[in-house]
Amino acid sequence: MAKEKKMVEAITSMEEDFAQWYTDIVKKAELVEYSGIKGCMIIRPAGYAIWELIQKELDRRFKETGVENVYMPMFIPESLLNKEKDHVEGFAPEVAWVTHGGGEKLQERLCVRPTSETLFCDFYAKIIGSYRDLPKVYNQWCSVVRWEKTTRPFLRSMEFLWQEGHTAHATAEEAEARTIQMLNLYADFCEEVLAIPMVRGRKTDKEKFAGAEATYTIEALMHDGKALQSGTSHNFGDGFAKAFGIQYTDKENKLQYVHQTSWGMTTRLIGAVIMVHGDNSGLVLPPAIAPIQAVIIPVRQDKEGVLDKAYELGTVLKGFRVKVDDSDKSPGWKFAEHEMRGVPLRIEIGPKDIEANQAVIARRDTNEKITVSLNELEAKVGELLATMQKEMLERARVHRDAHTYSATNMEEMMDVAENKSGFIKAMWCGDVACEEALKEKAGVTSRCMPFAQEEIAKTCVCCGKPAKALVYWGKAY
């Protein structure tokens, strides 16, 4: 029992030190191991299985909207990266350069892709000729490298896994529609699958992607009140098309530039799941992305018939992702271990349960214990998983809303920024100088101009001039 307690005690409580709590979970739930290279993480089976479930469901949703997958090279020649001015300025400082290959110095340096706009543009310039070739709605799943100074598993790492969609369209309207479509797809996915409510909106010019005309974003609130940018969708207009010469002949046989978009989500989502749902016993996984949705733990498995019954229940529940933990550890140890790993349901079955034709189900999120007749086990497990998925989203929404504040002048802004943690809604005049002032004075950055605009004041929270938009501000990861 001492050992069992130790396992749980080994996590710092989130109230004591949220950053350490996060790191502890990442390690103790065996999601990640550090590699010999600073900022590069090893994603272990328990972490990668979550990513596989995220990929599978996102990819299914992509394909329903006509997305096709491709694979582009991981290297970008320096001259290609340099083709779009804003883009190279944004990324060049943080790339890794390959200078030697096959024992020789290369004539031109190759950067390891930080993102693949330039490769897709080069490709599209080759394969797009006529309006019949449009739209192109391509995506790739891959890893990218950005030379980050301070790194944290999942949240910010030198190499991370992601998907990057890159599309080309005949008209500006179609490109804008695709940009918004993918942002909404991302937000729906996060809410329905990850049980994380999102604020959907547009980035200010200061915060938009290097080379984009407009960047849209989904922003989530973590348990500690900090914001996490969880996915972005960019409308490039015809800027890249002009830099790369991507033209098509329209139905009137006139040459036109294409209009482009790109959009991406990353393994950072796993960090969001940890920081929105986790508690002081470890990870709490929404059933939709839990690699194991229910673990069956035999109690007194040395007693005749107990293990057999556990296996039998495993068969009854084969429609779910279920595991029978028949290892020789004590039940208490197993309880703590599966709690740490965030398994949604624990099903206990012992000699007395067998006699009474029942089992005890414990919910990971509420700790609620329910005694269920074995005849109803399958139906009950399905019901509990669905309820849990729904309630986790609802709880996160309540937490988010309870930590969303308003400020109508600088005094209020400073007060909230100092004494609360969460989103701060405040009006903005549209001037980058006010964004900079708010960052310096209150330590907050603009997260987004939400699609759901309200007018909570007439004037900019910072300068007092007429306001142009409501902005969500916050401290961010």
Add this chain to the structure above:
Amino acid sequence: MAKEKKMVEAITSMEEDFAQWYTDIVKKAELVEYSGIKGCMIIRPAGYAIWELIQKELDRRFKETGVENVYMPMFIPESLLNKEKDHVEGFAPEVAWVTHGGGEKLQERLCVRPTSETLFCDFYAKIIGSYRDLPKVYNQWCSVVRWEKTTRPFLRSMEFLWQEGHTAHATAEEAEARTIQMLNLYADFCEEVLAIPMVRGRKTDKEKFAGAEATYTIEALMHDGKALQSGTSHNFGDGFAKAFGIQYTDKENKLQYVHQTSWGMTTRLIGAVIMVHGDNSGLVLPPAIAPIQAVIIPVRQDKEGVLDKAYELGTVLKGFRVKVDDSDKSPGWKFAEHEMRGVPLRIEIGPKDIEANQAVIARRDTNEKITVSLNELEAKVGELLATMQKEMLERARVHRDAHTYSATNMEEMMDVAENKSGFIKAMWCGDVACEEALKEKAGVTSRCMPFAQEEIAKTCVCCGKPAKALVYWGKAY
């Protein structure tokens, strides 16, 4: 009609120039586009969709045997690569080096992974402590880079996609069993899914993997009589474990070294599919990995009811990967296009067919045309796909067997090597000098010592000394 013919004529016939025929298919079937970096290919949707189907089925088979997926960093520090002597000698000459990151020169160079043995070993040394931690049966799907001088799409490229399994076991016996298990899994997959028969065997010491005790291989014969190594599985013994210090305490509390394996298959498999099944009209895909298994082509789609009927049949066939080609191209153009892309079944439906409640199905592999009542369409499509899958394997086997020769002395060997193309079965004394002599004189390399050994002579085909094993020799990609 001229245009339609042109599309097909644009492929060089395989009898005229097999290499050019291959390149033509790769381009015309839109599997690959060349990128600006020599030897790096862009895998287009038609090519990537095949890879996704290969991945899905292989991954399913892996997981049935207990494999868990992980993700390792794409960079290897130079000092880590250098830890196992044979391994670094094998790979160092062909790696790409990152020397700069984030605007600064790195203190230690990082190589872009050519394979990840060293990373897995470093990881295993950290996480394996006791016999309870064994076995570890991990795999990753990723891309790797090898600086090749001459490259060809899918067959040999600077960057390619693959999976690499890396396992650690308590005993030598268990490691050997896993090595053989994965080789057989690979061979079964190739035969059942890709419809490509494989020779299963062991590599000679000369041809084995850098750092391995034993390398097992599956070898296929392409249409031109050249061999293609299609998958390998390596038993490392405890060599890497000793170099990296991967030890565990056994049940008697004694320190032991683990025994390791690794095994991989790559996008090269797509090259094999092209070269085994393709013909002078283009690609021919086995139904199991065809992204589109049946294409429905409306004939006279301008006539009322034809397009509607085509969509209706699409719904009837929704259990298959089916597409209705409702584009405004001519039927003849569509026929040629889907032939080029290797779609297994073409279903033609026109006004007369509708009147007769029938459709015409054309098989891609045999060109056979079958008239089917619409009431039986679904059953017939299922049946034809199954038959085609089976017959494609059978045809490839007949071709392979017809191009497998025997040689019992050097004269016969030279004769076959010069005048035939295919596998050559011949006995070998076990001496590397004879392998080198055969390469120089006959231009053949040892493909493998097949599991199914025969004694076709008593003496080595090269030196006449007593033979130790039957070897498959051949010219290889």
